[in-house]
Amino acid sequence: MARLEFGAAIDAAVAEAMARDPRVIVLGEDVHTLRAPLFARFGPRRVLSAPISEAAFVGAAVGAAMGGLRPIAELMLVDFVGSCLDSLLNQASKVEGFTHGDWKVPLVVRATCGGGYGDGGQHEQALWGLLAGIPGLSVVVPSTPADAHGLMTAALRHDGPVIFLEHKLLSRSWLEFLGAGGRKTVSFDVPPDGVEGEVLAGEEVPLGVAAIRRHGDGLTIVSLAVGVHRAIAAAEILAREGIDCDVLDLRSVRPLDRVAVVASVARTGRLLVVDEDYREFGLSGELAAAVLEAGLSPRFARVCVDGTIPYARHLEDLALPSVARIAEAARELARVSPDLPGHG
């Protein structure tokens, strides 16, 4: 048991796996500095610095996984998936299906995601919905150091391709690297419980299992990553107003823990999705489908990102799911009474 920062917790899981299993390698741009301790410990043959060639090195990671390694390809920012989507859409995710389960692709793609530090519309996207839309991929997005460590551990033991997204607002090293640059003159609205916490070495958080972060019978808030912390903060305000919220942390987008979502919503009759990804055609819609398919008819609302994320910090604050927007949407939902329990 150790108290670790979010990014360090992930690196610790990677180091544990690398020490245990010589097939685990890391490749990506600038990994010799971004993962300097891993580079110094395991050497340049297991921590490979790549050119700015996402399609080639993520594609090569797919081939390496097929060839017997268990690579972690680092994509820096998930926004850059536009440069290598084919390797995920048509290669990594398809091989198991093509071979009817015979050939698997034990690949982890590690990338940062998310906003809140004023980097603009090409560098702060979430994109987990887009990636989760590809059958054959798993997509995980932790909200705490313990989960970050546990999900990376699980991802590295999993035999299929896993997209591991690391929210920059939770990762002090990334936020320092991209946002602060040594300045004391800037500040970010960082959720303390996401940034540092207790981590158990070797402990695995299984893919596809959500966690309940807060109990309440009035309303279910489903979220992930930074959204979870915003939702908890909102729930505390709401509790004082007499609205008690379940806060569910999905942790994995795909596989989606439909059972946990449905169980909570069946109890509360109200579903509020807090999703830093784009509003339409993504996770929030899938959650709506999940509850409808379960025969529930909850009151439903979502707090998401509506369009290109603006650069200006004050506009960005309005664009990303905030405590205020979540609380407002929750109050609105609480006002109308739901059908309970779900019929059907």
Next chain:
Amino acid sequence: MARLEFGAAIDAAVAEAMARDPRVIVLGEDVHTLRAPLFARFGPRRVLSAPISEAAFVGAAVGAAMGGLRPIAELMLVDFVGSCLDSLLNQASKVEGFTHGDWKVPLVVRATCGGGYGDGGQHEQALWGLLAGIPGLSVVVPSTPADAHGLMTAALRHDGPVIFLEHKLLSRSWLEFLGAGGRKTVSFDVPPDGVEGEVLAGEEVPLGVAAIRRHGDGLTIVSLAVGVHRAIAAAEILAREGIDCDVLDLRSVRPLDRVAVVASVARTGRLLVVDEDYREFGLSGELAAAVLEAGLSPRFARVCVDGTIPYARHLEDLALPSVARIAEAARELARVSPDLPGHG
């Protein structure tokens, strides 16, 4: 008014636009043969054959649109979007937002989509959900020659980027090119009303407006492209069993005609989505969210594609939404009684 095949209807809209507006150009792999009549009529300076460089030529089309042209970039199969996603995700879709509406990108990306001719999992995807998840893009997927013509006409007049998807099973020329190859020994389950029909020159089908293909009060089937024809066929069977279906043809995925969907579902209390795209994190989920957001609580089901599309024709038939699967899902939905009208 002329009777045209689906692909010819699109080409006619392109030819009309090219004749009217010298800024309209076509670029893509093999366009000199795939669009041979346009090539012969407008010459190689307006119909440009490209190398197998989707990222470069779609990216160049974005730049050309910013520079004053109105390009149509042909992507052959939408599956190849993996090679050029950045140009759509981070360039074409973002410029208008970045410039707060000052600079627009009047680009059409034309690509084929869909399966039903045994080309396997890398060549038969729908992917409209993935693309519609990107704010700033419009995505249209016609089901008839008239709509194909009208939507291409609208797309070419639109000032933002439009993804125009042409289902191969509707497009005799593509099906012949990729599937039959001059053989009389193969057959495909082609919907006749999708393949050929009346087309009015110059007539525009506005982006974002659905069409009702069949009226009925028992159940709403929402679909697009080939799915519409399968849904109509299923609805005819269902009608004989006493289940009357509304069949809604979305025509545009983004913008989504939420009003039309909600109006129909408010009446029927049952929503069945027939979507040839992957089941999770896409269009079908977004439709669930749309009705829940409107305060409806319909019975809901979806007939979609669950994973990598198998190559074998008989397995492919089972994987793609079929009349049998649609009818089965509709019967199941009709069995439970809905709440009417939607509360809230």
Next chain:
Amino acid sequence: MDAAGLFRQMARARAFEDATSALWREGRISGEMHLGTGEEAVAAGVVASLRPGDAVALDHRPTPVLTVLGVDLAGMLAEMLGMESGIHRGRAGHMHLMSRTLLASSSGIVGSSAPLGAGFALAGRALRPGSVAVAFFGDGAMNQGMLLETLNLAAAWSLPLLLVCKDNGWSITTRTDAVTGGDPVARARGFGLETVDVDGGDVGAVAEAAADAIDRARNGEGPSFLRARVPRLDGHFLGDALVRAARSPAGDGRQLLGDVTSAALSRTGGGLGDRARSVVRLLDLMRRARREDRDTRHDPLERARSTVGQEVASRLEAEALAEVGRAVAAAGGAH
């Protein structure tokens, strides 16, 4: 490997392609069926230097290499027929034939064999020292970003990788040089790669060049790029519309030629020069397609036949035919 051994593999590959073609015509194979006829010398010549533990990444014409590598022929045929007895139980089809045990994959996305091959090389270096990987692709793929990036990655990481460009001059109906700047070999050299340029119809030359390059890769001396000019004997895919039109302008080509002519004569449109340029280009393409259609002068099998002698050749071809015939029967292809 001796000339007879190479010829035998070429004959096996050709017999397999011919059987595939027959099944396709019968309507029993679906989708875009790309044959590798014309590429048999490259397949046999390169694979001759491979050993267990080596890996190959293939494009949309994978069957000659897979046949030479020793993948079960009946299983491959059954796969293309979409049967449960297929090597992937009908899930993959002809553009995605793979063998985990032989470390061979294929993909229908142009250019994707290069990064996959680089990854195989990386894994091979770590897990199977002395092994190599080979990536096969076409001349058109040389314009695909992920492949270009891989030329660099292979050089930068000094991967034990042989990049084989099967240059048939075509990208579907496009003359590759009409959309390409420079020359593939110079391009590869510009990425710092060792290069070699061979006549891909000459199996001995391919075998020798590949052996050298593969040896160097095994010894940790890094990647190479091999360009092999090959003929395209059966069009882009079976039923290629351009080839059919070229073969029979008054038959299969009637519609195309009619459409093109009336478009070129349209009242509105480009200037006369532009229209003329287009029409001339289209006619030139049809002329080339017709000339190359089943052009036996450039057929690598015909060329190899003379090396081994007519008698040996005939015997090996008969054996190959028999082997493939048995595979077709086993796959349930004959009916």
Next chain:
Amino acid sequence: MDAAGLFRQMARARAFEDATSALWREGRISGEMHLGTGEEAVAAGVVASLRPGDAVALDHRPTPVLTVLGVDLAGMLAEMLGMESGIHRGRAGHMHLMSRTLLASSSGIVGSSAPLGAGFALAGRALRPGSVAVAFFGDGAMNQGMLLETLNLAAAWSLPLLLVCKDNGWSITTRTDAVTGGDPVARARGFGLETVDVDGGDVGAVAEAAADAIDRARNGEGPSFLRARVPRLDGHFLGDALVRAARSPAGDGRQLLGDVTSAALSRTGGGLGDRARSVVRLLDLMRRARREDRDTRHDPLERARSTVGQEVASRLEAEALAEVGRAVAAAGGAH
């Protein structure tokens, strides 16, 4: 343009970057702030040959070129400050500064300026005969697929495009040559492009080479590739962690060095040689970063100063400072 004119533009660009740097330190600019200090000679030298109707596509260091092109400085600063008075009302920020009227765009995705520039060239050829487009990018971008594809596309379509590679030797904290095969100029030549290699710190040389290439493009003689070696004076971005660590190993670098040392001494891990190789590489990077940090010997402004003479230079710099000072005030940057 004469030397003084070029110097004036360089001074303006430098003054703008310096003002940006100050605002950044004050915490008023967010995100990854990449300065173009060191690239002023390239910006001034290339833009000197541009005319209205020409277009430029820029990367993540767009400000020197935009300053020289004549974009409103107060508006750009206000944009970087995230204000409604910014040229994009705060929506875009420093990696996406654009001007529709000047046909200038920028993008933070490495390599994307190349296809965008090719598209500008295509549109220019059709709509503004005699116009050209310029795409600016770094040496690291030369490994990005969409850029490599564009080298080919430009050659194949004979576009009126100048491709300018600002080669500073770095890709963030990576020495570009450590991950690159061959040489950028040879690579471009391998795509069939005309190439020219200049000292990017010598504004006269840049201006001359660019004028030639742009002239040829205007005359329909096709694209060129210009490689200009430039220094990186302010690290990858402001606050660059590697530069800070290199500058002060016992201060900002303490954490990094401590972590690396204890990792290198870890009980389990790679062999001694592997660990040593890693540590040596990291130290070498820090050494280089330290050496290049604000290295005035390679500063293009210092070098140009001697050409125009100290007196003229000082006057022009003072004017530039005053102009930028006014822009800062107008943008609301001073407080």
